[in-house]
Amino acid sequence: MTRYLVTLEYKGTPFHGFQKQPGLPTVQGALDRAILTYTGQEVRTLGAGRTDAGVHALGQAAAFDLSEKVDIGKALRGLNALLPRGISITAIREVAPDFDPRRDAVSREYRYLVLNRPAPSPLLEDFAYHFPGELDIGSMKEACSFFEGEHDFSAFRVGSEEKPTVRKVLRCEIVEPLPGLFYFSVRAESFLYKMVRIMGGAVLSVGSGRMSLSALESHLGGGTGPCVEPLPAQGLFLWEIAYH
Numbered sequence: 001m002t003r004y005l006v007t008l009e010y011k012g013t014p015f016h017g018f019q020k021q022p023g024l025p026t027v028q029g030a031l032d033r034a035i036l037t038y039t040g041q042e043v044r045t046l047g048a049g050r051t052d053a054g055v056h057a058l059g060q061a062a063a064f065d066l067s068e069k070v071d072i073g074k075a076l077r078g079l080n081a082l083l084p085r086g087i088s089i090t091a092i093r094e095v096a097p098d099f100d101p102r103r104d105a106v107s108r109e110y111r112y113l114v115l116n117r118p119a120p121s122p123l124l125e126d127f128a129y130h131f132p133g134e135l136d137i138g139s140m141k142e143a144c145s146f147f148e149g150e151h152d153f154s155a156f157r158v159g160s161e162e163k164p165t166v167r168k169v170l171r172c173e174i175v176e177p178l179p180g181l182f183y184f185s186v187r188a189e190s191f192l193y194k195m196v197r198i199m200g201g202a203v204l205s206v207g208s209g210r211m212s213l214s215a216l217e218s219h220l221g222g223g224t225g226p227c228v229e230p231l232p233a234q235g236l237f238l239w240e241i242a243y244h
Contacts, residue, residue, distance in 0.1 A: 004063065004093065006061070007089065007090045008027065031083070035064060061101045104244075107188065108241050112196060113181070117132065171187045
């Protein structure tokens with residue numbers, strides 16, 4: 001058996017998330033069907049992580065096993081021809097037989113895009129959260145610095161799964177590529193459920209004056225539920241998954 005790793009780019013709007021669900025359009029379901037049609041082999045891909053319905057990706061990763069080697073260039077073209085609109089494989093490479101795209105990842109980066117102007121944008125409505133009010137970008141950048149390092153993110157998750165809530169954030173920042181448009185970027189070893197969208201909501205709360213920096217800092221000492229509502233899915237991008 002030969003294991004292959006693919007890098008996926010997709011628009012999350014038409015899909016009910018990455019993970020396969022019976023009777024619903026998902027990214028994993030579409031990928032598995034394309035591989036079956038192209039190779040004649042039924043596979044279940046191993047995803048590096050799950051993205052919720054409406055969340056986009058530029059760097060999702062998934063692995064699968066084939067009984068015979070394939071020509072990578074031809075496979076890239078063939079699989080992309082079979083995938084539905086909204087999903088593309090941007091790279092394929094052979095990896096070790098025991099490679100695990102989730103456990104072998106050393107870090108993940110998410111970016112959340114925000115349009116900050118009075119008028120909404122019809123062109124960006126699937127890709128950015130529209131926030132029409134005034135924001136203090138300086139306070140938001142300071143808020144981002146609070147997240148860096150190792151903290152208890154109990155107050156930045158949804159649900160109560162029995163798993164460790166301490167996470168190490170490697171980098172967190174606000175970047176403004178255009179006037180009125182910015183993104184909240186966070187890189188960490190791993191994340192809790194909806195953690196990035198709650199972190200983004202907390203940063204916007206600081207920027208709009210609804211939450212103080214001291215209150216944000218107190219939430220990083222633990223909590224029993226989300227300190228703010230998660231931001232909507234459409235602004236979130238799984239940007240990159242890094243491996244050694």
